[in-house]
Structure formats: C-alpha cells, structure tokens
Amino acid sequence: MxxxxxxxxxxxxxxxxxxxxxxxxxxxxxxxxxxxxxxxxxxxxxxxxxxxxxxxxxxxxxxxxxxxxxxxxxxxxxxxxxxxxxxxxxxxxxxxxxxxxxxxxxxxxxxxxxxxxxxxxxxxxxxxxxxxxxAHTPVPARAGARIGDAIFVTGVLGKAMLGFEALRDGTGADATAYSRPMARLAEGFDLAPLATAMMDISDGLLLDAFRMAEASEASFAIQGADVPVADEARRDDCLRWGDDYELLFTLPEGTFPPVQATRIGAVEARGFAPLFLDGEPIINSDGLGYMHK
Amino acid sequence: MxxxxxxxxxxxxxxxxxxxxxxxxxxxxxxxxxxxxxxxxxxxxxxxxxxxxxxxxxxxxxxxxxxxxxxxxxxxxxxxxxxxxxxxxxxxxxxxxxxxxxxxxxxxxxxxxxxxxxxxxxxxxxxxxxxxxxAHTPVPARAGARIGDAIFVTGVLGKAMLGFEALRDGTGADATAYSRPMARLAEGFDLAPLATAMMDISDGLLLDAFRMAEASEASFAIQGADVPVADEARRDDCLRWGDDYELLFTLPEGTFPPVQATRIGAVEARGFAPLFLDGEPIINSDGLGYMHK
CATH class of the missing domain: 3.30.1330.10 (PurM-like, N-terminal domain)
Structure with a gap:
C-alpha cells in the first residue's frame, strides 16, 4: 500500500x-x-x-x-x-x-x-x-476558513531552504533554520481564539494553502509578492519549499492579528481552483510542494 | 549505548x-x-x-x-x-x-x-x-508493596509459551495466547483502588516479581507450587517465560481480590535477596526471565 x-x-x-x-x-x-x-x-x-x-x-x-x-x-x-x-x-x-x-x-x-x-x-x-x-475550543483546524477572511503567514519563508543548501553545499552559512526549526507556540496560543483556520506550513506555503483551501471548501487567492521571503531572487522556491514551520491562518476581515504576521491574500468563494497565485489558478497539488524529502 | x-x-x-x-x-x-x-x-x-x-x-x-x-x-x-x-x-x-x-x-x-x-x-x-x-489515584505502581501484603497473580502462566512453541513447531495447537494476547483491563480497573503495587508480567513472573520487590524495597517470597501453570511438567519454564500479560499485584493481608486471581506468596521485610522462590534466594535478575526475545 x-x-x-x-x-x-x-x-x-x-x-x-x-x-x-x-x-x-x-x-x-x-x-x-x-x-x-x-x-x-x-x-x-x-x-x-x-x-x-x-x-x-x-x-x-x-x-x-x-x-x-x-x-x-x-x-x-x-x-x-x-x-x-x-x-x-x-x-x-x-x-x-x-x-x-x-x-x-x-x-x-x-x-x-x-x-x-x-x-x-x-x-x-x-x-x-x-x-x-x-488553549481555546473549538481547536483551530484546516477547515474553517470563510469567504472574505484574510490570509496571513508568520515569519519569513525560505530560511529553511537556505539552511538546507548551506549544509548540503558546506558553505558554512547559518543552517539553524533548517537544522533546528522553531515551533510558533506563543503565536499559535494567541491566535487560537481568533483564527478561523490554522495550520503549520511544514510542506511549503503553496501546498499547505492548497490543502487548507480544499479542507475549507473555498478558494485561496494569494499575492506572491506579499509573502516575506528570505531570498528575493528565488521567491518561487521560497513559496514552495517546506520545513519553515511558520503558521498559515485566516482571520475575519477587520480582525488584526495579535502576533507578527503578514497578510498575503484573501479567502474567496470556491472558484475554478482551490488556489490562485497572483490570479493564476492552481488546479492540482502534484509537484506544488518542493520535493526535497 | x-x-x-x-x-x-x-x-x-x-x-x-x-x-x-x-x-x-x-x-x-x-x-x-x-x-x-x-x-x-x-x-x-x-x-x-x-x-x-x-x-x-x-x-x-x-x-x-x-x-x-x-x-x-x-x-x-x-x-x-x-x-x-x-x-x-x-x-x-x-x-x-x-x-x-x-x-x-x-x-x-x-x-x-x-x-x-x-x-x-x-x-x-x-x-x-x-x-x-x-480509574483511581494514586495510580498503582511497581513500588508500593508493603511488608505483610499478600502477592497475587491473575490467570494461568505459560499459555503464551505453549502458543509460541505451537507456532514455531507447526504443531497446529492453539497459539492464540501467544499471537493475540489479552490485556486484563477489567481486572486492573477493579484492582486499582485496592492494590498496593501492580504491574503486568510481560517479561515473566519471576523477573517482574524481582523488579517489583526491588522497586518496593522489600523481599517477595513466592511459592512456586501455588502458581497456576499451563504445563505442570514444565512449571519452572512457565514461571520464567513472559508474554502472558497477566497482572501481578499485592493486597494488604485480609483484603480479598475482587477478580479471579491466585495467592502465590507474601511480601517480607527486605532480606538477603529481593526474591525468594520456595525459600531459595534469587540475588540477581540476570537470566531470570526466559530469553525468548
């Protein structure tokens, strides 16, 4: 099997x-x-x-x-x-x-x-x-994002990717983000009473956003340029690589996140695809996450 | 390590x-x-x-x-x-x-x-x-047997041994006791408020009794002939073989066990050895359990 x-x-x-x-x-x-x-x-x-x-x-x-x-x-x-x-x-x-x-x-x-x-x-x-x-019930789930919610992500994506490459290539650059990732416990605790949906993005932002949209039976519209990335020249890789362990969450429009996070898009009625990146539909999750494992 | x-x-x-x-x-x-x-x-x-x-x-x-x-x-x-x-x-x-x-x-x-x-x-x-x-706190532990307590065991020991041998030798005899052991959940639940010490004897009666005696800083005196065994001719093997998942427990003298169990000995002040089998001291746990794993 x-x-x-x-x-x-x-x-x-x-x-x-x-x-x-x-x-x-x-x-x-x-x-x-x-x-x-x-x-x-x-x-x-x-x-x-x-x-x-x-x-x-x-x-x-x-x-x-x-x-x-x-x-x-x-x-x-x-x-x-x-x-x-x-x-x-x-x-x-x-x-x-x-x-x-x-x-x-x-x-x-x-x-x-x-x-x-x-x-x-x-x-x-x-x-x-x-x-x-x-800390709060109901416990936030992947399903739960509602039409009109704003989509947020904590931290800066791609740090784990750069850490992995530093280790692999022996560049001596800081690999901590990859080798000793941090769990966003304090942020999750503060967000639980507010977030309509929440998950960690261990498998990469796009793949996990796709899954959250599917579970919530909605479409996620994400603006790639709004996502904080560790390497501007490789923005797309940063959106696909996993292992960052940041939190992806949705909040009702007008709710301000009580933790440091960046608004990267909005939840829309389920359209042609579960995920739209800069207006382009992503229909299939195959190959959406960076295959680094 | x-x-x-x-x-x-x-x-x-x-x-x-x-x-x-x-x-x-x-x-x-x-x-x-x-x-x-x-x-x-x-x-x-x-x-x-x-x-x-x-x-x-x-x-x-x-x-x-x-x-x-x-x-x-x-x-x-x-x-x-x-x-x-x-x-x-x-x-x-x-x-x-x-x-x-x-x-x-x-x-x-x-x-x-x-x-x-x-x-x-x-x-x-x-x-x-x-x-x-x-079901009850404090939760029964290995430590806790007190001098004067009676020692009990549930079930009949050696059934798993016979089942293992049936499988190994392809005799066609019933191997269920070895291949699909039963956990004594109902018995443990009923005994928890009464037992001064309790553990399962997955590693064999003698080895686990030795451990319970050590943890309780007492000596366990066990009468081998009182232990119900599945094969009288191989009583010693039945006392050493594990995988029976029966419960070994101690009760204050005079307390009657609320489940089917057999009294096999008594807890004594810590003497020369943690375990006495038919009066013979067992000083060392090496080789006490049957080495079948």
Whole structure:
C-alpha cells in the first residue's frame, strides 16, 4: 500500500471523533473541562534523516515538528513520549533532546527504547508523541476558513531552504533554520481564539494553502509578492519549499492579528481552483510542494 | 549505548514528575480532575516480530501490550496513536488493528504513516502510544508493596509459551495466547483502588516479581507450587517465560481480590535477596526471565 491507500483503509476502523490525525496531523480528545491535542511524527533513517547526520539536530527536529503541530492548534505542550531505536549517535541524540526540551520547557513523559534489528542491517527509526492542552475550543483546524477572511503567514519563508543548501553545499552559512526549526507556540496560543483556520506550513506555503483551501471548501487567492521571503531572487522556491514551520491562518476581515504576521491574500468563494497565485489558478497539488524529502 | 545507558542518560533531561515511563512503562499526567496514563511501545522487525509473520497478529500484539500497561495502572483506554512504517503486509496489519480496536472498543486517535528507507533495505518499525484515564489515584505502581501484603497473580502462566512453541513447531495447537494476547483491563480497573503495587508480567513472573520487590524495597517470597501453570511438567519454564500479560499485584493481608486471581506468596521485610522462590534466594535478575526475545 502507499500512504494514501493505508490512510483510506484505516477509515473503516473504530476512529475517535477527534481523529483528525489521519488527515490533519493531530487528534483532539475531550477530557472533562480540558481538551487534549495529540500529535505523532515518525522519522526513518534514509528518508527523514541521513546516516551520519548530527543526531542532536534530528532530536531537535523530531520534537520541534511535533510541537509545531501543537502550535497550529493553539495548544500548550504538556509533554512528549519517545519511541527510540538505539543506534550510532545516541549521545548526540540525548544532547539534542535535552536542548530542545529545555528550550521549550517541555518535559519528557516516558517512552520506549528498543534495540535495532539483530543483523544490524535495518535503518534507525524513531517516533514522538506530543500531548498538549488546547488553549481555546473549538481547536483551530484546516477547515474553517470563510469567504472574505484574510490570509496571513508568520515569519519569513525560505530560511529553511537556505539552511538546507548551506549544509548540503558546506558553505558554512547559518543552517539553524533548517537544522533546528522553531515551533510558533506563543503565536499559535494567541491566535487560537481568533483564527478561523490554522495550520503549520511544514510542506511549503503553496501546498499547505492548497490543502487548507480544499479542507475549507473555498478558494485561496494569494499575492506572491506579499509573502516575506528570505531570498528575493528565488521567491518561487521560497513559496514552495517546506520545513519553515511558520503558521498559515485566516482571520475575519477587520480582525488584526495579535502576533507578527503578514497578510498575503484573501479567502474567496470556491472558484475554478482551490488556489490562485497572483490570479493564476492552481488546479492540482502534484509537484506544488518542493520535493526535497 | 545500550538501553540501560540510554535510559540513564535521559535522567538528566527535563522529566515530568510522572515520567515513570523510563523505568515503569508508563507516564502519569494530571489534568484538572483527571489523571492520564500514557504508554508507548515500539516494535522492530527482526527483533519483536519476524519478516513474514502474520501482520494482523503483530497489530493485535502492538495494541494489546500497550493496553496491558494501562490495565496494570487501572486505566480505562481513551484511544491509541499509531506510528507506522509501510511495508509488506499492510492489509493484514489494518485487519488486525481493526480486530483489536473493535474487541476492546478503543478508538484510533490519529498517527503518522511513513514510507520505509528508499533503498528498501531497512526493516520495518512501528510504535503505538496508548492514552488512558486512571480509574483511581494514586495510580498503582511497581513500588508500593508493603511488608505483610499478600502477592497475587491473575490467570494461568505459560499459555503464551505453549502458543509460541505451537507456532514455531507447526504443531497446529492453539497459539492464540501467544499471537493475540489479552490485556486484563477489567481486572486492573477493579484492582486499582485496592492494590498496593501492580504491574503486568510481560517479561515473566519471576523477573517482574524481582523488579517489583526491588522497586518496593522489600523481599517477595513466592511459592512456586501455588502458581497456576499451563504445563505442570514444565512449571519452572512457565514461571520464567513472559508474554502472558497477566497482572501481578499485592493486597494488604485480609483484603480479598475482587477478580479471579491466585495467592502465590507474601511480601517480607527486605532480606538477603529481593526474591525468594520456595525459600531459595534469587540475588540477581540476570537470566531470570526466559530469553525468548
């Protein structure tokens, strides 16, 4: 099976009503007066990280990407649970885990440590579950953008791309944006009561805007020139490359964002395509995100 | 690093006070009036299951072992989060997942699906986080057995061993106890308010009793002949083999267990060894569990 087929097969299973995780990165679970937000990401050697990569950075990214999913739901992290296969670089992994958990003030709740395949041939794999408490309900989702809403994005896009290239080409330029991405937890927390839709743009602005428009059954009209980018000469790459972990969100017209963010477009009635970039329709999401993974 | 070293290294990290997970299989997290119990298990091809094994059974075991950890804490499962690497047998895996979730009435909350290593060489790995709500606080732990308590175990030990051997030797005998173990959720729920200490004996009665005695800073005196076993001729194997997922618990003298269970010994002041089997001291846990994994 491929991923789409597997997720489709899971739809027949007993699913929790808050099991948006199969399509929306997170699950939402009510418990008394509280609402939990739960996210899980898995990393595989050779696919999400490379043998020989700095495992401290891998640990950072594993945690930060999960926290970014919580940020997009306006959730405050309560802790993380680690599933870890022992391999080379364990010392560095623990160091990076310490860095990222200390940075965010998020505790390790527990987890499972396993040895790899006895023949030593299997690559390493690891998973992390992050558990957060929603600051506001209903928890913001991808679906929810309404006609007339303004579209915003936090930060400057393309920094991760430049970081990746610096690492790949050994230029010595700052690669932090790629190797140690930041989750927009404070911003997500402040935006949750206001945003009609919100998500992180880990797969690139255009692809994720396409998905949000589809989920909201609307069309997103984005002005490419309004998007803050890290490299003006490669604006289009910056709009397509992922790994920036900025927040894409929509606000009712006239609502001022309480965090630093840039207005990049407007939500329109569903037209010919889910996404219009500078007036040009984007009908198909194939190849919309930069294929860097 | 080996597992012990890795877990020791993690102790320097920001840990949640309820992060017993590093030594006690679960984490306990308070949230308003509720107490969450969180457990995570990871399975690796070649170590926890074999290429070609029925992936429906692997899915069952992945869920049941996590639910067993919740059972030992008297927690009611709220849902599970899956981290899954696509591989051969995905159809069967989904089928087994459906079976086990339907059987226990536990919903899938969400998760992450990833492709394996691009070269196809890496083995498969998967992880599951189970989240439960504690029926009673404080949540039963390994530590907590008090001098004078009676020691009990649920069920009949050695069934999983016989099932494993039936599968291995292709005898055609019933292997269900090994391939589709049952989590003692109802028993754990009923025992939580009464038990001074409780754990599941996934690693074998003697090894887990040794650990409980160590955690409780007491000595456990067990009468081997009192333990219900599936094969009288191989009583010692039945006491050492794991994978039975029965509950080991202690009750104050005079408290009658509200579930079917057998009294197998008593908690004594810490003596020469943590564990005494028929009066013989067991000083070291090395080789105490049957090394079948």
């Amino acid at each position: 491929n991923e789409t087929e597997f997720i489709a097969a899971l739809r027949h299973l007993p699913l929790h009503e808050g099991a948006r995780g199969l399509a929306d990165d997170v699950a939402v679970l009510s418990l008394g007066d509280h609402t939990l937000v739960i996210t899980h990401d898995m990393l595989v050697e050779g696919r999400h990280f490379l043998k020989g990569q700095d495992m401290a950075d891998v640990a950072w990214k594993l945690v930060a990407t999960n926290l970014s999913d919580l940020a997009a739901k306006g959730a405050e992290p309560l802790g993380v649970v680690l599933g870890y296969m022992l391999s080379a670089g364990d010392d560095a992994f623990v160091e990076g885990l310490d860095d990222v958990l200390s940075h965010y003030g998020v505790p390790l709740l527990g987890g499972d440590t396993v040895a790899g395949a006895p023949d030593g041939k299997g690559g390493q794999a690891m998973g992390l579950t992050a558990i957060g408490k929603a | 080996n597992e012990t070293e890795f877990i020791a290294a993690l102790r320097h990290l920001p840990l949640h006070e309820g992060a017993r997970g590093l030594a006690d299989d679960v984490a306990v997290l308070s949230l308003g009036d509720h107490t969450l119990v969180i457990t995570h298990d990871m399975l690796v091809e070649g170590r926890h299951f074999l290429k070609g094994q029925d992936m429906a059974d692997v899915a069952w075991k992945l869920v049941a072992t996590n639910l067993s950890d919740l059972a030992a804490k008297g927690a009611e499962p709220l849902g599970v989060v899956l981290g899954y690497m696509l591989s051969a047998g995905d159809d069967a895996f989904v089928e087994g997942l459906d079976d086990v979730l339907s059987h226990y009435g536990v919903p899938l909350l969400g998760g992450d699906t990833v492709a394996g290593a691009p070269d196809g060489k890496g083995g498969q790995a998967m992880g599951l986080t189970a989240i439960g709500k504690a």
